[in-house]
Amino acid sequence: MRQTGDNAPVGLFQSGGLSSLAVGVWLRELPTPARHYIADIGQADPPELDALASSVRRFGDESVVVDLRPSIAAVASDLLRYRARHDGGYWNTTGAARFVLVSGLAPLMRADGCGALAHGCVGGGNDQRRFARYGAHLAPDLPVVEPWTDPRALERFPGRETMLAAVAEHGLSLDPGSGAERSTDASLAGVSHESAELEDLETPVTRLDPRWSEWPEQATAEPETVTVLFREGRVADLDGSGPDPVEWMKRANDLGARHGVWLRDVVERRIIGTVCRGVYEAPGLELLDRAWTRVLQASLDGASRELYDRLSAVLGSAMYEARWLEPAARAAREAMDRLVGEIDGSVTLSVHRGVVRVERMKVAGPVVRQTRFGSGGNRWS
Known part of the structure; x- marks a missing residue:
């Protein structure tokens, strides 16, 4: 991981999902000071986000909840106006959320003295590239830390089971849609679902538990x-x-x-040229x-x-x-x-x-x- 200089904290995009919470544990163990930024983009009720922030503070890190619901709603309005959808009619709600997170939180991270920004997105995935591109465009002065491309992070957490054990040990508040075998990414615009089961194209979509x-x-x-x-x-x-x-x-x-x-069950072409299954809720x-x-x-x-x-x-x-x-x-x-x-x-x-x-x-x-x-x-x- 690149050094931020003068022991400046790393600004961590904290969703409450398993990956980003595990990144918080990893940064603490390095040790690297981190400040967790929890964006309210309509993914959960405010008390749930406050509980996440409280668990981070009990863990010993700084945390702040930022209301970005107007921003994600404005981008959702753009998605509708322009019908900006991807393969199979997917409404691009995850890509929209990454745009809102970087544009809304990077200026706060800079103002708070953070020397870099970090996220919990998996290595080699779409979101890793989204954070890199928006980070370079909107906050070129802040290096982007990508833990799941760092050999030390992969050695510490070789799989989601070890991540789950660490998050539970530290009493961090885990989003109910995230676990060892599944994860959800939610905002006011919609929800994406991923799981070991859904990666199999033969799995019927009715096995999904909608959020x-x-x-x-x-x-x-x-x-x-x-x-x-x-x-x-x-x-x-x-x-x-x-x-x-x-x-x-x-x-x-x-x-x-x-x-x-609400339902879109698609096999989508990804940024790196591969295909994967995506299951999405966007009822509005x-x-x-x-x-x-x-x-x-x-x-x-x-x-x-x-x-x-x-x-x-x-x-x-x-x-x-x-x-x-x-x-x-x-x-x-x-x-x-x-x-x-x-x-x-x-x-x-x-x-x-x-x-x-x-x-x-x-x-x-x-x-x-x-x-x-x-x-x-x-x-x-």
Whole structure:
């Protein structure tokens, strides 16, 4: 591990997952002073995050909880506006969280005198590269410590079983979705699931234990309706939520999860060129996308929609590969803003046991809509 100089602490992105907690143990044993930064991005209720921070302080390290829910909600709004998805329709919620973590926490780490930033992401994975790219772009003065590429860390913790034993020994508060054989990565935008069992492509997805959501057949028996209002190409209200993305994402997540609208089970192409299975919950984005797609279809002419879809693919790759701040992604967002920035409309959805149906809609846009029977039935107008 590179020295930070003058015994400056390492700023550790602390999720409460097994890997990042084990990194905290490893840094303490080196010994290297660490300050744990716990971002509230909607992954858990505040008391759970406070319990994590308290366990870190009892362990003997400094910790701080930082509310980044507005930031992750704003990025979720971008994912929807640009339909920035990856293979199989995955909503890029993990890549979005890495962007929010580095952009939100690196300035605090610098202000607190940290000499480097560290994370618990596995060696050779997507997230290792995401932290490296965003770190180089947003905090080039802070070296990125990657423990699971350090032989000393791998010798200390050759597997997740030894990590789990150390975390339990020190009484650190472990996220309930993390263990020796499984892990989850959650935010207000959605949840990713990984496990030894799910890595086997023959394992049925029904073996998954969702973090938030119901399976459709177990969902509430009564359908619900919800109206989504769009102004200038963004969600402005969801049944009285108002325009705050934190509020409408929470409502959309609750509704989608309650009715079993959430699942993406994909075999995705990864940054390094391999493929792996990914299972994801994004109930809010899945629900809202039904409304937004309908508005797009009624608002954009054919050439504009074709361009929108091409640029959407560019931004899906950019978020997945941590290139969201690079020139191609910025140019794609600017072009898409021109396409959708004047779209207003509302869509009422019926939601029931995994099915989202458009009940009615209104839209104001530049596309001329034709009718036949409104013109006598014998001609288009």
